Amino acid sequence: MQDPTSRSDSDQGRVEVKETTCYMCACRCGIRVTLRDGEIRHIEGNPDHPLNKGAICAKGSSGIMKQYSPARLTKPLLRKQGAERGSSEFEEISWEHAFELIEGRLSKIRAEDPKKFALFTGRDQMQALTGMFAKQFGTPNYSAHGGFCSVNMAAGMIYTIGGSFWEFGGPDLDRAKLFIMIGTAEDHHSNPLKIALADFKRRGGRFISINPIRTGYSAIADEWVPIKPGTDGALIMAITHELIKQGLYDxxxxxxxxxxxxxxxxxxxxxxxxxxxxxxxxxxxxxxxxxxxxxxxxxxxxxxxxxxxxxxxxxxxxxxxxxxxxxxxxxxxxxxRVEEYTPEWAAHITGIPADTIRRLAHEMGVVARDQKIELPIQWTDTWGNDHDSVIGNPVAFHAMRGLAAHSNGFQSIRALSILMTLLGTIDRPGGFRHKAPFPRPIPPCPKPPNGPEAVQPNTPLDGMPLGWPSKPDDLFVDEDGEAVRLDKAFSWEYPLSVHGLMHNVITNAWRGDPYKIDTLLLFMANMAWNSSMNTENVRKMLTDKDESGEYKIPFLIVADAFQSETVAFADLVLPDTTYLERHDAMSMLDRPISEFDGPVDSVRIPVVPPRGDCKPFQEVLIELGSRLGLPAFVKEDGSRKFRDYPDFIVNYETSPGSGIGFLAGWRGKGGEKFLKGDPNPRQWEMYKENGCFYHYELPKSYQYMRNWNRGYLEWARAHSMIRYAEPITIHLYSEVLQRFRLAAQGKWPGRIPP
Amino acid sequence: MTQLALVIDLNVCVGCHACVTSCKEWNTSGWAGPLTDQRPYDADPTGVFFNRVQTYEAGVFPNTETYHFPKSCLHCEDPPCVPVCPTGASYKREDNGVVLVDYDKCIGCKYCSWACPYGAREFDEQQKVMKKCTLCIDRITDMSLPESERKPACVLACPTRARIYGDIHDPDSEVSVAIREQGGYPLQPEWGTKPSNHYLPRRKTRIQIHEDELVRVDNPLKKEALPTLPEAGETLDDVAW
Incomplete structure (x- = not known):
């Protein structure tokens, strides 16, 4: 063999290095992709990226396996005449044929009853576009996968403190002294949390993990507190009981x-x-x-x-x-309320000894009280009081689906938010910190429509398909109290299902409850395998026929990069690209990748051309939006407005002249503005020159206490991130929930349940 | 003489396998590749890895520990895999102490893997040669790479920065300081192989709270105490004379 020191890897073939954003999980780390003769040589972390700082995880390094997977779809596929669903018997068709089929079907639905078209997506990182497409089409039947994932985390925290873990906020481990992680394994989010956790441990911080199993991050915890699954709420209530009893609250x-x-x-x-x-x-x-x-x-x-x-x-x-x-x-x-929730009471439920529960409460309370941080940062609160410093009570928490993915998840997470509040840790150093565009009002302003009249033929939906009800009157129900959405989100049954209920879709469509639909479009969602918790019956429902021999769910379109289990049941298959083959925008309108110190968004830029006839789903939506004449995608004369997805991202504004678009960075004609500004024709190039991300660092005085920080709130309003520069008071007590309770008791002056 | 090595900090390793796949990805297309896979998309896939994370549980519930233990060739100072090689394929570099295999000379007799007490060698069933960690020799010696990237792929990838790379013979290097100050230890020193790679042990942080720290003078409960007026009734003013 040649001596390894006498050769350079970069001399083997034609080598190029390109930057883009990972999509092997939902964290969106910056990556550098090295190509050799046009093929991917290897993928590494981008050391200049604020999220992962050069780190890359096991999945990220394995992106090459996805790119060259033999399971890739490469052609639009139409179920063969006479072939049964599930048999995977398809004929290859052209994109033009596929578009004609969809256009014909959808334009008819839109003219008759738009809600008979349902669009549901998986771990979709462009919900600002998919949601907008649904709204423009006029259907309320849209959501991504959050309803069976982290919705309780988002809703429970946002309805309490105006922000939540992961994309919208997280533990400030740079300054925390005690860190309690509950119900988190190895994800959400991955590299940034690993980086912060390791540094925290090295600085001598104390890390307690509360988790039924000791895997992943829990392995390096200073103390592991095993808990019975689904009982975290009881533990948190007992800790709250002890904190109040001892006076260990701020x-x-x-x-x-x-x-x-x-x-x-x-x-x-x-x-x-x-x-x-x-x-x-x-x-x-x-x-x-x-x-x-x-x-x-x-x-x-x-x-x-x-x-x-x-x-x-x-x-x-x-x-x-x-x-x-x-x-x-x-x-x-x-x-x-917590009077009866003693540590002894919780010990029985959680399996954690009462003395341990008391000790946990004392550790949290005493560290928060006695190890205060004071940063010499001046700020002014919304009541006009000047402060010479920012105070922090350095106890940080992180939680995820171990709490969220239970039927009691919303209340467990509200209890956790209350505990974090009692300790005085919200948007303070060493505690929980927000990430732009959060904090937002409690609950945030957007509301779903509140009646069936919001759905009209050939008309965009009057309201957002997903929103934040603040009272029974915001529910999306008809006069009889029946759900308007197929998945029954925002109904009396599921009032605060703010991410929708994707896992109900196939069952409800099959039952015709609340109504039958015509076409279901699934994007990167493998409902026949792992996304429904009911794989066998989902397959049965997708193949079930009515008396006339027609499938009960008449038309199923699946857009995916791979031959997933669900693809086998599709009538029409649209081959999506991988993340390395397309443009993407991780938008401030959706879930950006902001840091504690300010807004960050990012893009993907193709590093290799699409395989076969793959087409990015983004392009499919732009094409369909144009063909169907959806107002946002066409000019006044009905002609196509956007050449393609990159053109759409640059030039789309939320309303004409609003200056708000998908990307926050390098706005304005020459890229001199951010967050708000005219479209910039060179915006993609500027992202490319900057590692595919835009990071705006807020002045220090705007980085803390943002719920009540006048400077921050006025800045956020000036940049159109919020509508009101009013204090976002933490809802230790939720009057929103009481309004629903009163409605249930027949005491609410507005809508009451049937 | 320089002896390059890894120091792996078990205090922060969360067992995420980033080092495993980044190693495989870099090396399979590099000087020491391929890291052949068999049945990669079918049942029971298997293949060559230069670096694996083994996970152990220790103790009795609830006093258990989970250890994630990344393991690759330890680049011993006195490697037993070298003298047993009948063809000279298994060798230790004099310039940096990295232990390598020359596939052109390897006859696949596996003597070296029997001699290695750490199970660090991997036989490529397809190419019928022995393979192992090269410490990314084609990265660390590639002067065309910027110095910050002249490190093994696993080190660059590691999200918890649990893998430190450097010369353990240089007393001022980051690895030497870590070994010295943080209790770094070699694996099974009793074999006399003098492994170059070292591990840093788990460290625990505890908080002691004394009872008298629980209640302080500014306890907020005191604020809530309602003013208590003395009950009406006799006082000394009424009865004393």
């Missing part, structure tokens, strides 16, 4: 930044029981918490407007307002 934080001291009507006989007592004032209609609520002043021993300067309110007690209304501070309701 009183100052709770009073200023949460609704803990706000007075709640406490009289079960009244219709406003459990709602905040509000006084009358002029309120601009918006999706923020108006400051028209009351505290109980310790000194005056009477009610007083919240945030009255110099007032110290009570967190505990029960009081009578001047008009005789019995009230309690929200914190007292929490205290009442």
């Amino acid at each position: 009183r100052d934080f709770l009073i200023k930044y949460t609704n803990s001291a706000e007075l709640v009507v406490d009289d079960p006989s009244r219709d406003d029981h459990g709602l905040f007592r509000r006084f009358e004032m002029h309120i601009e209609e918006g999706c923020f918490d108006p400051e028209n609520k009351l505290w109980w002043d310790i000194d005056l021993d009477r009610e007083i407007s919240t945030h009255t300067p110099g007032v110290d309110p009570r967190l505990m007690g029960e009081f009578k307002l001047e008009d005789g209304t019995p009230v309690k501070p929200a914190f007292q309701l929490l205290k009442d």
